Structures are given as C-alpha cells and as structure tokens.
Amino acid sequence: MxxxxxxxxxxxxxxxxxxxxxxxxxxxxxxxxxxxxxxxLTAKRGETVVVLGRSGTGxxxxxxxxxxxxxxxxxxxxxxxxxxxxxxxxxxxEIRKKIGFLFQQAALYDSLTVEENVAFPLSRHTRxxxxxxxxxxxxxxxxxxxxxxxxxxxxxISGGMQKRVGLARALALDPxxxxxxxxxxxxxxxxAAEIGELIMKLKKExxxxxxxxxxxxxxxxxxxxxxVLLREGKVVIDGPFPELERSPDPFVVQFLKDAx
Amino acid sequence: MPxxxxxxxxxxxxxxxxxxxxxxxxxxxxxxxxxxxxxxxxEFVRQMDAIGSKSFPxxxxxxxxxxxVLSLQTRDSLTRFGAEAMLxxxxxxxxxxxxxxVITALIVSGRVGAGIGAELGSMRVTxxxxxxxxxxxxxxxxxxxxxxxxxVLMLPLLTxxxxxxxxxxxxxxxxxxxxxTFRLFLHNGLKNAAMSDFLPPTxxxxxxxxxxxxxxxxxxxxxxxxxxxxxxxxxxxxxxxSLFIIVADVILVRFIQVFFPS
Numbered sequence: 211m212x213x214x215x216x217x218x219x220x221x222x223x224x225x226x227x228x229x230x231x232x233x234x235x236x237x238x239x240x241x242x243x244x245x246x247x248x249x250x251l252t253a254k255r256g257e258t259v260v261v262l263g264r265s266g267t268g269x270x271x272x273x274x275x276x277x278x279x280x281x282x283x284x285x286x287x288x289x290x291x292x293x294x295x296x297x298x299x300x301x302x303x304e305i306r307k308k309i310g311f312l313f314q315q316a317a318l319y320d321s322l323t324v325e326e327n328v329a330f331p332l333s334r335h336t337r338x339x340x341x342x343x344x345x346x347x348x349x350x351x352x353x354x355x356x357x358x359x360x361x362x363x364x365x366x367i368s369g370g371m372q373k374r375v376g377l378a379r380a381l382a383l384d385p386x387x388x389x390x391x392x393x394x395x396x397x398x399x400x401x402a403a404e405i406g407e408l409i410m411k412l413k414k415e416x417x418x419x420x421x422x423x424x425x426x427x428x429x430x431x432x433x434x435x436x437x438v439l440l441r442e443g444k445v446v447i448d449g450p451f452p453e454l455e456r457s458p459d460p461f462v463v464q465f466l467k468d469a470x
Numbered sequence: 471m472p473x474x475x476x477x478x479x480x481x482x483x484x485x486x487x488x489x490x491x492x493x494x495x496x497x498x499x500x501x502x503x504x505x506x507x508x509x510x511x512x513e514f515v516r517q518m519d520a521i522g523s524k525s526f527p528x529x530x531x532x533x534x535x536x537x538x539v540l541s542l543q544t545r546d547s548l549t550r551f552g553a554e555a556m557l558x559x560x561x562x563x564x565x566x567x568x569x570x571x572v573i574t575a576l577i578v579s580g581r582v583g584a585g586i587g588a589e590l591g592s593m594r595v596t597x598x599x600x601x602x603x604x605x606x607x608x609x610x611x612x613x614x615x616x617x618x619x620x621x622v623l624m625l626p627l628l629t630x631x632x633x634x635x636x637x638x639x640x641x642x643x644x645x646x647x648x649x650x651t652f653r654l655f656l657h658n659g660l661k662n663a664a665m666s667d668f669l670p671p672t673x674x675x676x677x678x679x680x681x682x683x684x685x686x687x688x689x690x691x692x693x694x695x696x697x698x699x700x701x702x703x704x705x706x707x708x709x710x711x712s713l714f715i716i717v718a719d720v721i722l723v724r725f726i727q728v729f730f731p732s
Binding site: 274277303314330 | 592593596597602603604606607608
C-alpha cells in the first residue's frame with residue numbers, strides 16, 4: 211500500500227528500543243472533576259493491555275487522550291518515542307494514521323455503505339486504484355467475517371456487525387496500535403465472545419499492540435497480556451490477570467466479585 | 471429570585487460572548503480548511519446537489535407564490551392611483567431587489583439549516599466526527615467547508631430561480647385580468663432597471679448563504695447531549711440563521727444603496 215507523501219516531518223516509524231505506547235503521569239480534569247490523576251501506562255509491541263475500571267474512572271478519556279481527541283492537563287504520551295501532546299493537527303494526523311480506533315458504538319458513517327465506510331480512510335490517505343482499493347476493502351471485511359452485505363447501510367446491520375465493520379475500518383491503514391473502546395458492550399454473550407476471538411486473532415496474525423478499555427472481565431481474562439485497573443483516575447494494579455486475581459486490595463476483590 | 475438576577479444576567483452575558491468567541495474561532499478554522507489543499511471536490515459536488523438542486527422546487531414555489539401575491543395585492547392599490555401600468559415594474563423590482571433574495575434565504579435556512587444542524591449534530595453525538603478525526607481526516611475540511619461553500623454558491627442561483635418563477639407567475643396572474651404578452655410584461659418591468667438593481671441584491675444572497683452555512687455547521691459541530699441536543703441544534707440553526715439573515719439584510723441594503731446607487 212502506497213501512502214501519500216506529506217510535508218510534515220513527524221517520526222511515525224517504529225524505532226528500535228522505543229515502546230509503541232508510553233503514557234507518563236497523565237492528568238485530565240473537566241471543570242472540578244478530576245478524571246485522570248497521574249496515570250502511567252506502557253504497551254509493548256504485540257502486547258494487549260486491558261484497562262478495567264468502573265464507569266466514570268476515565269478509561270475512555272484515556273483512549274481519547276492517546277489519539278489526540280482530547281488534550282491532557284499535564285503528562286506525556288509517546289507513540290514510538292514521538293511525543294503526541296502539543297503536536298499541531300497535521301503532525302497529529304501523521305501519528306493517527308498509525309493508530310486504529312474502534313469506538314464503543316462503532317461510529318460508522320451512517321450516510322455511507324459498509325464498503326464505503328471501510329474505503330473512507332483508504333481513499334484519503336493512499337494512492338490505491340479503484341480496483342486495488344475495492345480488493346483491499348473486501349479483504350479487510352473478510353478478515354472480520356463481514357465480506358457479505360457490502361452495500362448495506364450501517365442502520366441495516368446488527369450492533370455486532372457494526373463493530374466488525376468498525377474494526378475493519380480501524381485496520382484499513384495497517385495501524386501498529388489498535389485502541390478498543392468497550393468492544394463488547396451492548397452485545398449478547400455469543401457475539402461478545404466472537405469479538406474477543408477476533409481481537410485475539412488480530413493479535414496473532416498482525417502482532418498488533420492493543421489497548422482495550424472494557425467492563426468485560428471474562429473477555430479481559432482471555433485476551434489480556436496485562437491488565438491495568440483504574441480507580442478514581444489512578445492505577446490500582448498493572449500486571450498480568452493472575453496478579454489481579456491474587457490481589458488482597460479490597461477494591462480489587464470487590465471489583466472482581468461484582469464482575470463475576 | 472431577585473437576589474439571583476445579577477448572577478443570571480452575568481451568566482447570560484458570559485454565554486453570549488462565549489458563543490461569539492467560539493464562532494470567531496470556528497470561522498478561522500473553516501477559512502483555513504477552505505484555502506488549504508487537498509480539497510474535497512466529491513463531497514462539495516454532493517453538497518451542491520443536496521443544498522441547491524433539492525431546494526430548487528421549494529424555492530421556485532415560494533418565488534411563484536410571492537409573484538402571484540404581489541400581482542394580486544398591488545393591482546388594487548395601483549389602480550386606485552391610476553398607475554396600473556406600473557404593475558410589471560412593481561413585481562419585477564420587488565422580486566429582484568428584496569422579496570426574491572430574502573424569501574429564498576429564509577426558505578433555504580429552514581430546509582438546509584435544519585438539515586445541516588441535525589446531520590452534523592447527530593454525527594457529533596454518535597462519535598462519527600471523532601471517528602473522522604481519528605482517521606486523520608479533518609472534519610472542518612470534509613464536512614464544514616464543503617457545506618459552507620455549497621451554501622455560498624447555491625444561494626444566488628436559487629435566488630435567480632425564485633426571481634424568475636415569481637416574475638413568470640406574476641405575469642400569469644396579471645395576464646388573466648388584463649391580457650399582456652410575457653415579452654411586453656418583461657419589457658415594461660425592466661425598462662428602467664439597471665444592472666445595479668439586479669446584481670448587488672442577487673449577489674448579497676451569497677452572504678446569506680455564508681450565514682446559513684456557518685451558523686448551521688457551527689451549531690451542529692458543538693452539539694452536546696444526545697438526541698435532545700440534536701433537536702436543539704436543528705432548531706437553533708434555523709432560528710439563528712434566519713435572525714442573522716434579517717439583520718444582515720438591513721445592513722446590506724444600506725451598503726448597496728451607498729456603493730451601488732441606482
């Protein structure tokens with residue numbers, strides 16, 4: 211895939227020794243509400259980090275800060291060693307091309323068909339011919355089990371299918387980092403398990419670095435290499451899932467009990 | 471309650487000036503998006519169709535109704551003063567100088583302003599605009615600048631359509647009472663008209679288009695609060711753009727009188 215040349219000199223290629231994602235001492239507040247209070251997070255190449263926590267603890271805000279949809283009050287976010295905080299829009303867009311984002315409600319463009327949704331980033335950032343683009347879109351949709359219903363509108367497909375299409379769109383520019391915002395929320399258990407399997411399949415096939423924000427503790431157990439538990443904007447635990455299960459912290463115990 | 475009045479008034483003033491401040495910043499971002507390549511030609515053409523072609527029947531109908539009403543209403547008055555021969559000129563001048571531009575702008579602000587406000591508002595609350603930004607596509611370029619430019623370009627053309635249908639139906643209404651050929655009707659209507667009577671009022675509708683595009687995109691892009699917020703954005707887009715069109719018309723009419731005297 212040929213990417214269009216840009217005038218901005220932003221380092222977006224992985225450099226040896228640089229972690230794909232390093233978040234350091236991140237603070238974010240909305241008015242008097244302190245959402246994130248000194249969050250640290252690191253994701254290694256090919257690692258799936260799951261961010262758990264109760265509603266309102268700043269999990270989705272963390273993802274939006276990483277991708278530059280929100281600006282932090284202080285702290286640092288480095289993608290392959292490149293500081294993201296404070297970049298201008300064009301520099302930020304160069305970084306964004308290396309990040310895929312699956313939104314909680316998929317956020318498909320409702321005026322475009324399934325096929326056009328996945329083609330949208332390709333038509334703007336690559337020099338593929340129409341037939342090459344069509345083939346790539348079909349391959350992407352096939353990889354998430356959605357190579358049928360290409361001409362359907364997002365409103366005509368189920369929530370699970372919308373998430374699959376959203377995932378295909380997130381993968382369109384061959385990202386190195388994939389961010390998932392509640393990928394299994396609002397889905398029945400079977401579809402949620404299918405999405406979980408898809409996340410594991412992507413990790414295996416593409417060696418992607420993923421950050422998954424979720425309430426789904428069972429899903430997290432199956433696809434997480436590492437779990438980060440947030441409480442009131444602070445990291446309570448950062449480690450493999452068994453460490454979470456072994457923790458004597460009353461909050462962690464209660465959280466796992468409520469999730470069971 | 472009376473003790474809280476100063477606080478309420480202060481909040482109202484702060485909100486009022488904040489709104490204009492945000493609008494100023496928004497206009498700056500739109501201006502940058504318009505002048506900087508790459509341009510979204512496909513989306514621009516689609517918006518010209520949505521805003522222009524699809525508004526045409528409504529605008530033509532409104533212009534036609536205005537022409538008929540002008541013909542019916544003014545005939546009596548003119549006959550009373552023995553100036554019935556002035557009827558074509560009254561219809562033509564009324565339509566091209568004021569009725570056509572303002573009625574077109576108000577009709578388009580109702581149809582297009584509400585549509586843009588609701589569409590962008592819905593995209594905002596369903597995170598579609600965030601998804602666009604994450605895909606490294608500037609929504610100000612793809613969504614806003616294309617709609618604003620389409621409004622600016624389409625308003626004068628729609629005004630011409632409203633003017634023509636108004637004059638044509640005005641003639642039909644007139645000729646049913648006193649038969650007259652369309653050619654003679656037009657000749658009588660335009661014999662004392664100059665380009666300065668026609669061009670500035672038609673071109674001022676580009677400003678009305680700018681108002682509709684900017685206000686409705688601005689209201690849509692800053693939508694908060696789910697479906698209720700989308701409804702508020704649609705309503706406020708129409709109300710504010712109509713209000714600004716009326717205010718702008720007063721200023722522009724005076725401007726035209728000063729800089730393009732008849």
